[in-house]
Amino acid sequence: MSELLFIRHAETDMAGTFCGHSDPELNTRGHAQLDELINRLRMEKIAVVYTSDLRRAHTTGMAIAEAFDVDCYVRSALREIHFGQWEGLTWKEIERRDDAYSHRWLAEYPRLPAPDGESFPDFERRVLDEVTFLFLEAAAADCRIAVVTHGGVLRTVLRALHGCSEDNAWEQTKSYCSIVRHISAASCSVQTVEAGC
Secondary structure, three states: OOEEEEEEOOOEOOOOOOOOOOOOOEOHHHHHHHHHHHHHHOOOOEEEEEEOOOHHHHHHHHHHHHHHOOOEEEOHHHOOOOOHHHOOOOHHHHHHHOHHHHHHHHHHOOOOOOOOOOOHHHHHHHHHHHHHHHHHHHHHHOOEEEEEEOHHHHHHHHHHHHOOOHHHHHHHHOOOOOEEEEEEOOEEEEEOOOOOO
16 A cells, blocks of 8 residues: 655754754754654554655654665655744744744744745645655555655645644644654544654
């Protein structure tokens, strides 16, 4: 059966910031989460891994690929949304820098991008085009693919393909190593792995 397992990367020291295209390594807690994640995936028959090119996802993806002795392919389209001037900042820092724009952003999300950041429609189009490619790959090989990526990507999959609200999608993917199981263009389910908690 063809299936995509979208997996959020393990934790970094930039947790709690607008990490976006920033490229931190996993922290100590993140490396511990990898063991728990692989344990959780043991019963899955993963045929191949695709991963974002950002280190936090790539390290997570390589650990899964090594555990299953499968290939791991890098896809830059699986990156998180780019937050422009907000990269690496906490919400409090953003509010201090530009209180008016930050409140406008909250009110207009997702229509208003971060300053100099990627627009949400561009991000969503990039993600959904990539999902289409990956699902075709899984269907052609009739296999299960692990897709290691970022919270925003998982939330886009849940909203666009499962009809989840923004709040519901956020709640279900806020934990590192969350998993969204995508069986077809009209069906997906969520499992949350709170490794290392």
